[in-house]
Amino acid sequence: MRIDRRRPARRHPARAVRLGQHWRRVAHELSTSYRVLAVDLRNHGASPWADSMSYLEMADDVLQLIERERLSRPAVIGHSMGGKVAMALALMYPKQVGRLTVVDIAPVPYADRLSAFAEAMRAIDTLHAASREEVRQRLAGMVPDAGVVPFLMQNLVARNAHFDWRLNLGAILGAIPTLCGFPQELRSLRFTRPVQVIAGARSDYVEQPDGEAFRPMFPQARVEVIEDAGHWVHADRPGTFIAAVRQALHGSTLAVTD
Template sequence: MPLALAFEALGSGPPVVILHGLFGAGRNWTQFAQALAEDHRVYLPDARNHGASPWAESMSYMEMADDVRALIERDQLQRPFVIGHSMGGKTAMALALSHPQTIGGIAVIDIAPESYADQFSPYVSAMRSLDMASAASRREIREALAGSLSAEAPVDFLMQNLRRQNANASMPANFLKRQALPSMTGLPARAPMLPRLSTAVPLATSSSTRTTPTR
């Protein structure tokens, strides 16, 4: 059953949906969305177990794609163009495979339809080890997280997963389960079918910061 994703929307015009990456949130793309919003209606959803969206026991790419489909149908978006970064890129691929008639095209950034080595376990371990109950402030939590990771780790990015309920802070426990990681580093269930996609779904691919449309 799809989840009702939290999202922000800005601008008016043809619809665009931007899907953020792992450990991120829709607001990561606010500046980019503001530029697009000059002549588009831009949606910035938080994926399940991210940002302000609901938590769930599982988060496969096909489930996340169905969440996005539900948002598109609920807000009656007419074949929006979907931009996906990293995890969001694979979600966009899954959406193109499962509901190609729902979207007008996809742009996939920083990810390919293949499996990747697990780079996330150190982040998950560090977040799981946080003593949230004894931390007096967000700053203390950040310092503890930074102290358990390498200097290059995206600490501020990871801190976006911090949630505060009443006086208590927490990280999304379901999301931090180790068994969720294989689905994040692997493929959408039907990704091998992507080259044989029969419905016309425009794609934009890139090997650098410049994108080249492909058909």
Template sequence: MAAPLSARTRVLAVDLRNHGLSPHADAMDYESMAEDLRELLDAQGIARARIAGHSMGGKVAMAFALRYPGRTEALAVLDIAPARYHDHFSALVCAALRLDLGAARSREEADRQLERFVPSARLRAMLLQNLVWRDGRLAWRIHWLGIGGSMPQLLGFPAGLQRAPSAIDALFVRGGASDYVLPRHEDTIQRLFPHSRIVELPDAGHWLHADQPTALVQLLGEWMAAPAAAELPTCLSPGAAGWPPRHAAAPLRP
């Protein structure tokens, strides 16, 4: 998605903690990952950005928008809601950890091992993207133990971030063949993001970018080109950290 969209504007493709080449950590929750994103934007000198995320990344995007509305120009959330989900993922973590990488002399051999636990070729291909060669042998660059140990936090969405709504313009995209954003989620979405709309992408499951890449790029391109909402001072943004203030501010001095 980043390649075609970067023809329009600058795009950062973010590896969250425990993914890609990002640092590993045993603790992994949405408040921490929202802070990781803030630190990245600070390091890049970006004061305000449009934030888009899919699945777990969508929850990180929502957490950031609720925590830092003054730094969020617009929000796009792909096939996820601010809700708790059933655990369909721990089995994949366990499957990855059961691979005998010392006996795998190629990605094809690792794929054959993984096929015993993961019948879907698409899911196996996604998992095997995280294999790299180190010192002449295959190794995981993803921190499976950190992800698996944090699964209870990752399946939910923090109650502390649901106390105040965000005034950010938000686009929610759900797959027409997906069950991740259901009618029962719409009230919560509208409560937390009153300026939101939900668009359905036909013939797409949860992996929107794999099922309908052209349609998704077009939709995100239109979202990126739309005028941004006027920026509010962070201290006046609904849901900003430290808002409402606990005490009156000191008088201004010349």
């Protein structure tokens, strides 16, 4: 598992925050106060590829990181699929997680919204593409939501004089049925520490602002809805999003041991 390490610029109680690779600005802002570990999950970014990627497996990947870094009950943040990984981690290993922030996702099954994007990316001949702009234009003409294209393009990298996706698209497509759901075997478990849910007002991923979808697994779940934000809350309203995360972390007494 590949991580991006960022140390706090000032002295504060040390905490670790789990973030996805697309969140560099968020990681940079939070690193002024906290120790931040920005994580690529398996089959994403610079992390190793694997044939399977269930939520139980990815939660174990993050646990191994926590243990390897000797983190003591870190705060854990995850968006979308990463949010489900974070929830699985907290349910499976509640003593290893101090505080949980889940961004615009709930522990419920969803219709498949992912395959169309992954199929479009795989259909583009990146090996013979002349430029990033060529790939961007082709992608914009193929996906159901052109607004997602800038986020998808962050996965395009130059490699040996040609372009390629830093995603294991085959494994991701094979795992779509699993990724759209949430592990049934975790539904009888409880995580009783504070859970902050940040939802975008223009998104329909968290349909119940009272947090009912998170109970009884997460009895302390509290939903905060950010206006004028869609599913990519951190990109649509970065200042408001970072302020909400800081407020939640400020009440934390979590520590990291080096």
